[in-house]
Amino acid sequence: xxxxxxxxxxxxxxxxxxxxxxxxxxxxxxxxxxxxxxxxxxxxxxxxxxxxxxxxxxxxxxxxxxxxxxxxxxxxxxxxxxxxxxxxxxxxxxxxxxxxxxxxxxxxxxxxxxxxxxxxxxxxxxxxxxxxxxxxxxxxxxxxxxxxxxxxxxxxxxxxxxxxxxxxxxxxxxxxxxxxxxxxxxxxxxxxxxxxxxxxxxxxxxxxxxxxxxxxxxxxxxxxxxxxxxxxxxxxxxxxxx
Amino acid sequence: xxxxxxxxxxxxxxxxxxxxxxxxxxxxxxxxxxxxxxxxxxxxxxxxxxxxxxxxxxxxxxxxxxxxxxxxxxxxxxxxxxxxxxxxxxxxxxxxxxxxxxxxxxxxxxxxxxxxxxxxxxxxxxxxxxxxxxxxxxxxxxxxxxxxxxxxxxxxxxxxxxxxxxxxxxxxxxxxxxxxxxxxxxxxxxxxxxxxxxxxxxxxxxxxxxxxxxxxxxxxxxxxxxxxxxxxxxxxxxxxxx
DNA sequence: CGCGAACTTGATGTAACTCAAGGCGAGTGG
DNA sequence: CCACTCGCCTTGAGTTACATCAAGTTCGCG
Numbered sequence: 361x362x363x364x365x366x367x368x369x370x371x372x373x374x375x376x377x378x379x380x381x382x383x384x385x386x387x388x389x390x391x392x393x394x395x396x397x398x399x400x401x402x403x404x405x406x407x408x409x410x411x412x413x414x415x416x417x418x419x420x421x422x423x424x425x426x427x428x429x430x431x432x433x434x435x436x437x438x439x440x441x442x443x444x445x446x447x448x449x450x451x452x453x454x455x456x457x458x459x460x461x462x463x464x465x466x467x468x469x470x471x472x473x474x475x476x477x478x479x480x481x482x483x484x485x486x487x488x489x490x491x492x493x494x495x496x497x498x499x500x501x502x503x504x505x506x507x508x509x510x511x512x513x514x515x516x517x518x519x520x521x522x523x524x525x526x527x528x529x530x531x532x533x534x535x536x537x538x539x540x541x542x543x544x545x546x547x548x549x550x551x552x553x554x555x556x557x558x559x560x561x562x563x564x565x566x567x568x569x570x571x572x573x574x575x576x577x578x579x580x581x582x583x584x585x586x587x588x589x590x591x592x593x594x595x596x597x598x599x600x601x602x
Numbered sequence: 603x604x605x606x607x608x609x610x611x612x613x614x615x616x617x618x619x620x621x622x623x624x625x626x627x628x629x630x631x632x633x634x635x636x637x638x639x640x641x642x643x644x645x646x647x648x649x650x651x652x653x654x655x656x657x658x659x660x661x662x663x664x665x666x667x668x669x670x671x672x673x674x675x676x677x678x679x680x681x682x683x684x685x686x687x688x689x690x691x692x693x694x695x696x697x698x699x700x701x702x703x704x705x706x707x708x709x710x711x712x713x714x715x716x717x718x719x720x721x722x723x724x725x726x727x728x729x730x731x732x733x734x735x736x737x738x739x740x741x742x743x744x745x746x747x748x749x750x751x752x753x754x755x756x757x758x759x760x761x762x763x764x765x766x767x768x769x770x771x772x773x774x775x776x777x778x779x780x781x782x783x784x785x786x787x788x789x790x791x792x793x794x795x796x797x798x799x800x801x802x803x804x805x806x807x808x809x810x811x812x813x814x815x816x817x818x819x820x821x822x823x824x825x826x827x828x829x830x831x832x833x834x835x836x837x838x839x840x841x842x843x844x
Numbered sequence: 845c846g847c848g849a850a851c852t853t854g855a856t857g858t859a860a861c862t863c864a865a866g867g868c869g870a871g872t873g874g
Numbered sequence: 875c876c877a878c879t880c881g882c883c884t885t886g887a888g889t890t891a892c893a894t895c896a897a898g899t900t901c902g903c904g
Contacts, residue, residue, distance in 0.1 A: 407834065425746045428832050433746035447739055450732040452839065455739040478724035478731075485727045486720045490692040492734035497689055497697040499741040504667045504675035506749045507793030511892075542850065551749030553893050558852065590670050592649065597694065753860070784882065798860055800884060845904105852899070861890070872879080 362394045363417070370417060370441050370601060374529040377487070377598045386481045393468040397460045399540070404445055404458040412468050413445035415602050419464030420540055424548065425456040434549035436498070437541065439525055443491055443602045449474045462540045469602075487600035494599070501591065506551045511560045514550040516588030519570055523579055528596065536578040564588075604636045605659070612659060612683050612843060616771040619729070619840045628723045635710040639702045641782070646687055646700040654710050655687035657844050661706030662782055666790065667698040676791035678740070679783065681767055685733055685844045691716045704782045711844075729842035736841070743833065748793045753802045756792040758830030761812055765821055770838065778820040806830075 363369065365387040370376060379387070395414070397403065404410050406426060421438035435456050438444070448454050449471050478485035505517045526537040547557040565571055569588065570579045579585055586593075605611065607629040612618060621629070637656070639645065646652050648668060663680035677698050680686070690696050691713050720727035747759045768779035789799040807813055811830065812821045821827055828835075 425742050427746055427750060428834070429751075431746070431750035433742075433749045435742050435745060446731075446735050450728070450735045451739065455742050475724075475728065478720065478728045482717075482720035482724060482727060485724060485731065486692070486717065489688075489720075489727065489731045489734060492731060492738060493688050493692045496734060496737055496741065497693065499738065499745060500667050500675075500677050500697050503677060503741060503745050503748060504669055504673070506745060507675045507790075508669060508673035509671075544850085548749075554851090555853090555894080556892055559892095562852080592670070786882085795861055796883090797862080797885085801860095804884080847903085849902090850900085853897085855894105855896085857892105857894070859891095859893085861888105863886105863888080865885090867884075868882090870880090872877100874875105874877085 362391075364388070365391060368417075368601075370415075374441055375596065375598050376441065376601045379601075380483070383481065383483055386484065390469055390473055390477065390484075391467055392470050392473075395466045395468050397464050397466070399460055399462050401460045401464075402457060403460060403464075403466070404448065404454050404456075406454050406457040408448075409453050409471075410445050410448040411471050413443070413449050413471055413474065413602075414466040414468060416440050416442045416444065417465040417467055419460060419462045420538070421458055421460045421462075421464060422541070422545060423456050423458045432548045433551070434545055435502075437522060437539075437545075437549070439531075440529055441599060441601060443488070445471070446488070446492060446495075461545075462538075484602065488602055490600040491602065502549075511550075511552055511556055512563065513588055513590065514552065515546070515557065515560045515564060516569070516585060517591060518546060518550060519564075519572075519577060519579070520585050520589035520591070522577070523582075523585070528599070534578075535580070535582070536576055538575060539572065539577045540575040604633075606630070607633060610659075610843075612657075616683055617838065617840050618683065618843045621843075622725070625723065625725060628726065632711055632715055632719065632726075633709055634712050634715075637708045637710050639706045639708070641702055641704050641706075643702045643706070644699060645702060645706075645708070646690065646696050646698075648696050648699040650690075651695050651713075652687050652690040653713050655685070655691050655713055655716065655844075656708040656710060658682050658684045658686065659707040659709055661702060661704045662780070663700055663702045663704075663706060664783070664787060665698050665700045674790045675793070676787055677744075679764060679781075679787075679791070681773075682771055683841060683843060685730070687713070688730070688734060688737075703787075704780075726844065730844055732842040733844065744791075753792075753794055753798055754805065755830055755832065756794065757788070757799065757802045757806060758811070758827060759833060760788060760792060761806075761814075761819060761821070762827050762831035762833070764819070765824075765827070770841070776820075777822070777824070778818055780817060781814065781819045782817040 366384050418440050423435040425433045444458050505514055526532050531537045543557050544554050547554045569581050569584050608626050660682050665677040667675045686700050747756055768774050773779045785799050786796050789796045811823050811826050
């Protein structure tokens with residue numbers, strides 16, 4: 361029933377690092393199952409630990425942090441290949457929650473096996489660290505955007521980023537990709553109000569940059585978009601995968 | 603001349619994880635030297651790789667990301683125990699720069715030896731990942747603060763955080779610790795203008811919460827501060843160290 | 845058909861920005 | 875020793891990007 365790691369659909373469709381035979385054999389043991397969830401399902405919960413760690417096989421989700429005052433900051437739009445639960449794995453508790461926004465399939469690992477990953481398969485431990493470094497890189501970029509840029513550029517940056525990631529995963533067809541989120545989610549990711557986000561999206565639409573409708577984003581003018589996003593191009597190196 | 607890892611001053615003064623004898627032996631080999639730098643020295647440069655990785659032994663610094671448009675986002679106020687250069691270690695380039703703001707002493711490691719850390723001493727590889735996870739946790743918190751909170755709380759959060767970190771390192775005496783930064787640095791960390799940061803600091807001072815003068819912060823009212831910062835208490839677990 | 849969730853749009857308010865000017869201490873040079 | 879500059883902090887005045895408030899539309903669903 362469960363997908364065999366050797367035939368992992370991610371490595372076939374996306375731009376990921378290759379696995380050695382030894383690594384595949386290890387991952388088969390390391391993987392303890394698969395999980396299928398519906399939209400809205402809470403996968404990890406801020407403040408709690410978790411017995412399981414996950415790699416997203418398909419579907420989309422959100423990571424977000426809730427402040428005691430009730431505000432919500434979306435940390436990341438989760439896509440296939442993302443690893444969820446590192447904080448629960450090595451620390452006492454998660455600093456954010458994760459939930460599905462579409463049907464989602466996740467590879468499941470045991471938190472308790474994490475040490476074996478370093479101990480008996482250092483290549484995999486290194487890959488995990490690599491993933492964490494990429495995450496740090498992305499968060500730094502997000503922080504700079506949220507902290508320093510005006511709304512129009514924020515939204516442009518977000519869509520640009522999402523488009524690049526989707527493209528890397530082979531999820532873009534005719535300059536369009538699925539994006540099953542609400543405007544509120546984007547607003548919470550960028551530190552903008554819902555209303556202002558809406559008006560900014562309208563502006564970008566009017567300018568013919570892109571269109572977000574019915575859970576799908578279509579980019580009409582890539583060069584305009586990357587000019588608005590104004591960020592250093594992401595090197596298209598293969599991503600590590602757990 | 604150089605400090606022996608067995609007598610590392612960090613592990614003695616701060617709240618860090620203990621090292622086994624094997625780990626100490628390994629770190630002695632892993633450490634290739636020490637570096638002494640003056641205030642203003644650039645340690646790592648955004649967009650470039652680096653042959654060296656560092657652990658801060660003493661002194662303070664800044665990590666910051668510069669946007670193509672010239673804006674600067676301060677990512678972190680660097681304190682002793684912080685590890686610098688993970689991104690250069692596992693990725694092609696740094697996503698941010700790092701510079702000293704005081705005299706600083708750094709432990710120096712070779713980028714090329716990083717793999718040996720995973721290969722021959724998985725405990726250390728795990729510690730590195732742990733460190734990365736903590737960093738991710740902190741960045742998520744910073745993102746939430748910059749994205750969702752008003753200026754008064756932002757500044758309160760920042761000082762609260764800095765105080766906690768300094769306390770963990772044994773750097774607090776009489777509720778005060780050194781903080782050799784400019785208001786502009788704090789402004790760039792929080793996504794505020796210099797002027798507004800200044801006025802917000804004046805308000806906190808007037809309210810008797812804390813005082814920042816001559817490169818030193820004195821906290822007068824801890825409970826008021828943590829109420830303003832309004833964040834989940836950081837568990838005081840020992841920090842990993844590289 | 846009524847209801848709720850999400851999106852849209854206009855009107856009004858305000859937190860934070862920019863501009864502008866002055867103070868203060870440290871360093872420099874005549 | 876004073877005059878000057880320079881970096882940083884401070885404060886007031888005016889502006890604006892974004893927030894909040896308040897409707898209204900559309901659409902799917904029980």
